[in-house]
Amino acid sequence: MAEHPVPSADRRRIRGQAVSISLAIIPFGVAFGVSVARAGYGLPEALGFSSLVFTGGTQFAAVGVLADGGTATAALIAGLLLSLRSLAYGVVMAPALGDKPRLWRALASHWMIDETMAVGSSQRGHPAQRYGYLVTGAILFACWNAATVAGVYLSDAGEFVERWGIDATIPAAFAALVWPRLLDPVQRWIVVGGAVIALALVPIAPAGLPIIAAGVAVALRRPTPPNSRTTVGRR
């Protein structure tokens, strides 16, 4: 496959998306640092989670279980259940990352999270998708760890997040990335189906599973003529 360099205008737009979504997660990074401190741990543990595990929901779940006095096994199971969706993200991003050597892919995979998949998969063509994935990964990794450190030294972030509506910025960022897909009739039904399936499962499945299960909306779609599939997923 020919490699087209990403035009600088596109790169600027993609960087804007990466910065916006990274700023949106800062309050949650702070909240994570707070939760680590409240569980009785310090900076090494907080950074261990945020830089090594680097998967927000998984980190919160694991620390939550430990803070409640749960066993290491319970914390591991809760954390892994929440990160099962990383497997689906890897399948989505594999074609764009696949043009690179194995070691490069092994290192870049550490950044496989909601936001990097969201920004990466929303670009057109493999080089732009890879650029979106990497830029979001780098900026978000830095913001997430800095915010975690800040959280360890702050007492209460929850009230601040609520008062300024910062918790609403995350769904808004995901909505902005899914929006162009609503223009495509096939994708529109996938979007509706994915949302409905996820919400239906929230009360009955452990956190994280509804998002993976939403993927079955893809399998349930009506068959489409082969020529209409080529445009699908471009924007």
Added chain:
Amino acid sequence: MMPRVWIVILGLFAGVYLLKAAGPLVLGRRALPGWLTAASNLLPAALLAALVATSTFASGRHLQLDARAVGLVAAAVALWRKQSFVVVVIAAALATAATRALA
């Protein structure tokens, strides 16, 4: 003996990394079967929609309609008016904050 918290950190580091890297390392650049290519083109739409839905309406294990929904409506309006990514995110935060201040 290693403290419990470090068993969890290192265990999750290994487990989560394997989940993250399985796709890029195992699939690589091999051409996928047609049905899987079609599915992986559509998968982001389903995953993103699920993320929007759960981060707006889920609170732990139950569903909840609160000020976050107003934020999502504000984001949708901003998107419909073709506003930039930053404006969309700020609109959602302001709408949610205003709703909470009034409530």
